[in-house]
Each structure stands twice: as structure tokens, then as C-alpha cells.
Amino acid sequence: MTALLLGALGLFLSLVAPGLLAAARWPDRAPAPAVVLWQAITLAGVLCALGVVLAGPEELIRAADGNRRVASAALVAALAVAAVIVLRLLVSLGGVMWRSRARRARHRLLVDLLDRAEQRHGLDVEGLRVLDGAQPLAYCVAGRSPRVVLTGGALDVLNTTQIAAVVAHEQAHLRHRHELVRESFTAFYQAVPRPLRSRAPLDAVRLLLEMVADDAAARRSGGDAVRGALTLLSDDSAGAGRDRRLSRLADQQPRSVALSVIVLVGAVALLVLPTLVVVVPWLSVAVSNWPL
Amino acid sequence: MPLGDLEREVMTQLWGSAGPLSVRQVHEAIRGRDLAYTTVMTVLDRLAKKGVVNRERDGRAWLYAPVQTREQMTAGLMMDALEDTPDQDAALAHFVGRLSPEALAAAIEAARRQG
Numbered sequence: 001m002t003a004l005l006l007g008a009l010g011l012f013l014s015l016v017a018p019g020l021l022a023a024a025r026w027p028d029r030a031p032a033p034a035v036v037l038w039q040a041i042t043l044a045g046v047l048c049a050l051g052v053v054l055a056g057p058e059e060l061i062r063a064a065d066g067n068r069r070v071a072s073a074a075l076v077a078a079l080a081v082a083a084v085i086v087l088r089l090l091v092s093l094g095g096v097m098w099r100s101r102a103r104r105a106r107h108r109l110l111v112d113l114l115d116r117a118e119q120r121h122g123l124d125v126e127g128l129r130v131l132d133g134a135q136p137l138a139y140c141v142a143g144r145s146p147r148v149v150l151t152g153g154a155l156d157v158l159n160t161t162q163i164a165a166v167v168a169h170e171q172a173h174l175r176h177r178h179e180l181v182r183e184s185f186t187a188f189y190q191a192v193p194r195p196l197r198s199r200a201p202l203d204a205v206r207l208l209l210e211m212v213a214d215d216a217a218a219r220r221s222g223g224d225a226v227r228g229a230l231t232l233l234s235d236d237s238a239g240a241g242r243d244r245r246l247s248r249l250a251d252q253q254p255r256s257v258a259l260s261v262i263v264l265v266g267a268v269a270l271l272v273l274p275t276l277v278v279v280v281p282w283l284s285v286a287v288s289n290w291p292l
Numbered sequence: 293m294p295l296g297d298l299e300r301e302v303m304t305q306l307w308g309s310a311g312p313l314s315v316r317q318v319h320e321a322i323r324g325r326d327l328a329y330t331t332v333m334t335v336l337d338r339l340a341k342k343g344v345v346n347r348e349r350d351g352r353a354w355l356y357a358p359v360q361t362r363e364q365m366t367a368g369l370m371m372d373a374l375e376d377t378p379d380q381d382a383a384l385a386h387f388v389g390r391l392s393p394e395a396l397a398a399a400i401e402a403a404r405r406q407g
Binding site: 114135 | 342344363366368369370
């Protein structure tokens with residue numbers, strides 16, 4: 001029963017919930033809690049899979065009243081499969097973080113060499129680098145010694161307030177360590193076997209993190225400056241994500257405190273409730289029949 | 293002068309030159325900064341180790357030249373910043389959403405034309 005319940009919940013969390021959440025528009029009004037909810041869904045899905053692997057064999061054998069030797073063999077096999085799942089996730093996370101760090105270190109080295117310091121226009125921003133190039137572009141390079149990169153094209157098209165807004169946006173990414181969130185979702189994506197993996201969480205989280213950074217920039221420089229900068233720095237090819245960011249920035253109250261609280265409570269419940277309701281009762285029975 | 297600024301200054305000299313430069317030539321070009329010859333030599337050596345300049349022997353002196361032109365390196369950097377597929381671990385957050393391939397090509401073209 002435990003394994004069936006966890007399996008059903010796991011399937012819901014990995015197949016149904018991401019589609020629903022990715023299609024929803026309410027996360028635009030609580031982007032940071034929505035990121036936490038995405039993390040809770042992903043983590044709870046993994047925990048459900050582990051629960052099925054551990055509880056399934058045990059329950060089958062208990063129901064069939066199998067002998068002790070079969071029970072211990074099944075337990076060892078179940079633990080081994082669970083360990084493989086956890087290891088695969090950890091190896092993927094380690095690999096993504098390692099390669100991302102190396103790539104950012106190389107990027108930082110090159111951007112430092114290419115910096116046109118004389119074009120900074122007196123901007124006093126820690127780690128600011130200016131690149132040649134007419135394409136208006138702004139991004140940040142995370143790490144222990146982070147960089148905020150603007151192209152000459154971006155400095156040309158943006159006014160002073162808009163430049164401040166862009167810089168505040170990038171600094172919010174850096175301050176809140178958004179790269180770690182993205183790396184963890186990328187690692188999860190890569191760890192899932194190819195036929196089962198989905199880009200939906202990755203794309204949704206990326207957009208939500210942009211909204212979080214937009215809000216930080218709007219608090220510093222005003223929503224109009226962020227909107228203006230976003231309009232000037234991107235064209236229509238940037239797609240629906242840009243439109244969502246623009247329309248919520250036009251809102252007087254882009255964020256809802258009540259919604260944020262509900263979403264956060266839901267995220268915590270998602271992790272805690274299955275454990276309390278399903279796993280703990282099973283464990284108390286299973287441990288009393290512990291075959292090893 | 294901090295080491296980073298010095299590296300940038302040396303690269304600017306190499307990029308601005310028509311051909312490879314010796315340590316002495318680079319030292320003379322940025323002499324106004326009261327730099328020791330050995331400092332310039334160390335910086336060029338570091339840049340070679342980082343793979344951004346090539347080193348070749350000319351008689352008894354080493355000659356240094358950038359591996360890529362400034363425009364090529366800028367274009368490559370922008371590609372790296374914009375490239376964003378989950379199979380490649382991308383994690384450089386940027387302000388705009390993903391640029392279309394046409395916009396990306398325009399960025400590279402723009403980077404090439406400049407400078």
C-alpha cells in the first residue's frame with residue numbers, strides 16, 4: 001500500500017504537476033516562492049521514487065509471507081537501487097557544478113582581458129566590465145569574484161536609470177546565488193533518463209528567477225526603468241517570457257504576499273506530509289520485521 | 293597597477309600590433325607605467341599559460357601574439373554568454389531571454405565589424 005501511494009504521488013509529481021505549474025500564470029505574482037515550490041516538487045518526486053524502491057519489495061515479501069533469506073536479499077537489492085539513484089543525482093550535480101565553475105572562470109578571464117575600462121562612463125559598479133559590440137547585451141558571471149557585463153551597445157541605448165536597473169537586476173542574480181538554483185535543476189534534468197526528462201521545470205525556473213531579479217531592480221530603480229531596459233535590450237524573438245515579465249512589471253502590485261505564504265506552506269507540506277502520513281507508519285512496521 | 297589591469301594592458305598592446313611582439317617591445321610600449329622588464333615577461337608568460345597568447349622563438353627572443361583577434365574573442369565570449377542548453381550546463385544568467393539564432397548571428401557580425 002505504501003509503495004502504491006508513493007508511486008502514485010511520484011508519478012503525479014513528475015508527470016502531471018510540472019505541466020500544470022508551467023502552464024499557470026499565478027507564479028508571476030509570487031516568483032520566489034514558486035521557485036521553492038518547483039524545488040519541493042522535484043525533491044518530493046525523487047523521495048517518492050526512493051520510497052517505492054525501498055517499500056515495494058519489503059511489502060510484497062511481507063504480504064507473501066516470504067522467508068527471511070528472500071527478505072534480506074530483497075532489502076539489499078532495494079538499498080542498492082536506492083543508492084544508485086542517489087549517486088546518479090549527486091554525480092550529475094557535482095559534474096554540472098564543476099563544469100559550470102570552470103566555464104565561468106574561463107569566461108571571467110577573457111572578459112577581464114577584453115574589458116574596455118575607458119567606456120564605463122564613470123559607472124561605479126563592483127566587477128563591471130564593458131565589451132565591444134553593437135548588440136545590446138547584459139549578463140553576469142557568478143562566482144567568488146563576480147562580474148557584471150554590459151556591451152557598448154547596451155550602454156548606448158539605455159539611459160542612466162535603465163543602466164542602474166540592469167545592473168541591479170544582475171546584482172540580484174549574483175546576491176541570491178541564482179546560478180546554484182539553475183545548476184541544481186540542470187543537474188536533475190541531466191540525471192533523468194532521456195525518454196523521461198522534461199525541460200519544463202528548467203525553463204519555468206529560469207523565467208521565475210528573471211522575475212525575482214526584475215523585482216529587485218524595480219525596487220531600486222522603479223518598474224518603468226526595468227520595463228524600458230527590457231524592451232530596449234530584447235526584441236520580439238525573446239518570446240512569451242519577455243511579455244510576461246513586461247506585463248507584470250506594468251502592474252502596480254506585481255507580487256502578492258498572501259499567495260507567497262500559501263505557496264511556501266504548500267511547498268513545505270509537499271515534503272513533510274508524505275513522509276508523515278505514508279513513510280513513518282510503513283517504517284514502524286518494516287523496522288520491526290527488519291531481516292538483516 | 294593590479295595584475296589584472298596589467299594583463300589587459302599587455303593584451304591591448306598585442307591586439308594593437310600588426311605582428312608578434314617581443315617582451316622588450318611590449319615593455320617599451322607601456323613604459324610610461326614604470327614597470328620592470330621582468331614583470332612584463334611574467335605577465336606574457338602567464339597569458340601564454342592561460343592559452344590566450346601564442347609564443348614562438350625568434351632567434352634568442354620569444355615573440356608573443358594573441359591567439360585570437362579582439363573581435364573573434366569578443367564574438368566567442370558573447371556566444372558563450374548566450375548559449376543556453378541544459379545539455380551544456382549553461383549558467384550565465386542574462387537580462388534578455390534567449391536570443392534567436394538570427395540575433396545571435398547579428399551579435400557575432402556586429403562584434404566582428406567593430407574595432
